[in-house]
Amino acid sequence: MTETSTAGNGLHERFLRGLALAPERTALRVDGESLTYEALHELALRRAGALAARAGQGPHTVAVLADKGVTAYAGMLAALYAGATVVPLNPRFPAERTRSMLTAAGVGTVLADDAGRAALGATGLDLPVVDETAAAPALAAPVAVRPSDVAYVLFTSGSTGRPKGVPVAHAANRHYFQLLDERYDFGPGDVFSQYFGLNFDCAMFELFCAWGNGAALHTVPPAAHRDLAAFVTERRMTVWFSVPSSIAFAQRTGGLAPGSMPTLRWSLFAGEALLCGDAAAWQAAAPRSHVENLYGPTELTVTVTGHRWSPDTSARRAVNDVVPIGTLHPGHALLLLDGEQESDNEGELCVSGPQLMSGYLDPGDDTGRFFERYGRRWYRTGDRVRRLDDGELLYLGRLDAQVQIQGVRVELAEVDHAVRQCPGVRNAATVTRPARGGGLELVVYYTGGRVPSVALRRELSARLPEAILPKVYRHVTEFPLNANRKIDRRRLAADAASRD
Template identity: 75%
Template sequence: MSETPVSGHGLHERFLRGLALAPSRTAVRVDGESLSYEAAHERALGLAGALLAVGAERPRVVAVLADKSPTAYVGILAALYAGATVVPLNPRFPVERTRRMLTVAGVEAVVADPVGRAALAGTGLALPVLADGGSAAPLDAPLAVLPSDIAYVLFTSGSTGRPKAVPMTHGANHGYFTLLDGRYDFDPEDVFCQNVGLNFDCAMFELFCAWGRGAAVHAVPPAAHRDLPGFLAERRMTVWFSTPSGISFIRRMGGLTPGAMPTLRWSFFAGEALLCADAADWQLAAPRSKVENLYGPTELTITVTGHRWSPETSPALAVNGVVPIGRLHPDHEQVLLDGEKESAFEGELCVTGPQMTPGYLDPADDEGRFLERDGRRWYRTGDRVRRLADGELAYLGRLDAQVQIQGFRVELAEVDHAARRCPGVWNAATVTRPAADGGLELVLYYTGERVPAATLRRALAAELPEAMVPKTYRRVAEFPLNANRKVDRGRLAREAAASSDGRP
């Protein structure tokens, strides 16, 4: 029996809910320009009409190649209104990477701002480009979609260096946001930050949590992080979302003083490990905010676990000073694998449930990432976790963060944790580089005060086995961040390797 459209299951219908709740309120604000729900809706209908007029058939896949701007936000809505799959891309990525992503996703039309147009021109691809509705007739209403239709495609970094295309369905997103509606009390009075890049899955959390409740979304310019309390106060911002890496920068800028961010009601962190010290400082700075540590790969629809920070109970549950990631969402199941054997205590987290992707666009990328077990398909996250006594999960790190040094199994997160306990060290990131004997050796990068290497080495040697004590120590003002504002450990490892043979 063929599938039929189901009212309320399209991702764009989150925006229609907000339109009904707060038609004249702000839907999105970028710098000094604001669009109400009514205005954004009308512009999206117009642009959707133009997309449908591109060819004989409606484009099935539409890229949004734009900086954070009204064009980008309306473009995402317009693609969804046109019944297409939207592919948000960063126009400032290397040209060859952009060309590859446009090709792999099968993009048939592009919504672009001037920066995006220049990026597209550099790819050499001849694709229709739009920025507004032009003279085309606008749609009367968004087109219906099936729960199994693909709402968006996002790209994650692949182990081969080739980005992997992850399609996510309207049905998976409907289930996800329905669950969040029950968990959080967002309303039209809320003001959400839009902090992460639009090509990052957490942007979908920011946009569609807000739009489903008639709340406002404000794009956060990079300069705002230098005086975040002032920016939040000026915008009366109530919902914050970022990767944990941003906390240390805000601390250095003086933004984490007690009570500095009183308007926040909710603060969410995802994308990498959240340290207890950072969560505690953020909670003091935002005393009226509930703080949550969220976890989930793109392949499981944005986030699939959550732990609500409690100064009284969370530190005791932490492993290596990292806030637990919580329990899986309802209707999902987990298996922990130690090698290929199931473990009741610790191992690679494998998940099955309604938020799982149907598989990568390139079936070759599925190899090694999915597990067939008990007649069901499971996604292998590549993350090592520990099941805690209360049933929550503690994040231990990536499988590839476990290395062999002199035959000794070393957890890089454990070295980081020990280093953070050294006086003067704020945060630490341990990487490996080739050693003279043909093996590996550890290099510790840290932020904070300048501490003599001999002092750090003695402190760590008193706590860790010799094989786990780094050979080299490097202070940095701040860790390099990748495009998704996570600590770029790959770059640190490359720098460490380059210096091992005398190169700067």
């Protein structure tokens, strides 16, 4: 890193912009504590000084291993201020997983709270730790960075369950947030939710959209989900961002009545399929809000498409009741592949453009995910989409969610949709398990009222071919969620495989 690098390149400069806009306004509210932009800036400079003292000269990688709290948020900012690559990690993850991520990222220093210290100790790694007690001269100003420098590393499991490191450069973030500034009218008067875990890429949207516009960022405690509308209204929240599962949970607890969230201006959802019924219910509860469905893998810098919900047109365009994912961000190109052949209207979505990462931390993970064509580098998302004449994309499902049952190819999303149409069913998640005679069979987990299996099978027989009718139907009060509050389909599949 050099102090003579061009200004304006670093992700941390989003916070500096907010600092200039609203120095005395709230930047962060967490655990009942509020910090102004000035206070958080000064704290980050002090922590950055301690990091710089530990790291010495040259590029370095800092893990933030902490629960959501001042330590974590100031630590994220401090690592960026110090010119480091920041690696946010969840201290509640299994020790072996944490150890593998710390090792893969080449972490040299850990910024931790008490939970993070305990988590680090469980890994057996001997890494220097900086916490709130660390004393060192504060940095006079954030360290300048180059566009190609890596701002942060996030880990995504992929199909194998082994963490894959995704390094995202400052340049990719700069392009991304410039587009968001053009798309949204965020400002110092806004109050943002901070819903996602800091190890999840959508948290970057929350932090740096809020901080880049002088807005307040409020963490969403677990207890808030018991009456989400009351929490949103009490905080006078104007921007909400979460996975769609939060809508179903709010409906189940009776907290999503029409007009119950009048303060919201923007309501954004990403991370899993957004159903039309859920979008409509949220829109009714937040009638003054724009509702958007965003899509993008971590490898493409948070989100790379967006669709604004319209009660008049969105549902008519939907496939399997899934809200369209919208059009590709400006500056990007797409290809649709059917196998290795290009298709005009349907296939695996492949994207090229400035938000694309350069490659995984482990180059071996690049195999099968990137290819060169037309003088460009493309990323294979593993998602199947359909392109409409106006360029809008419809999400059809994961490639690995297309399975063969008794020789018939079937989309699990199609089965989910068919089950949701059955009287009494609220939502459905279909998984596979090995069949006794070989091959695979379908197992459905569903929420809503308990419906006799024979009634579900009879209803589905009018919608699905006999060969792909699910063999087992299991009612659950609610779906298990993973650390990012998405439906944990792996857990459902493991449960299905373990039971007769």
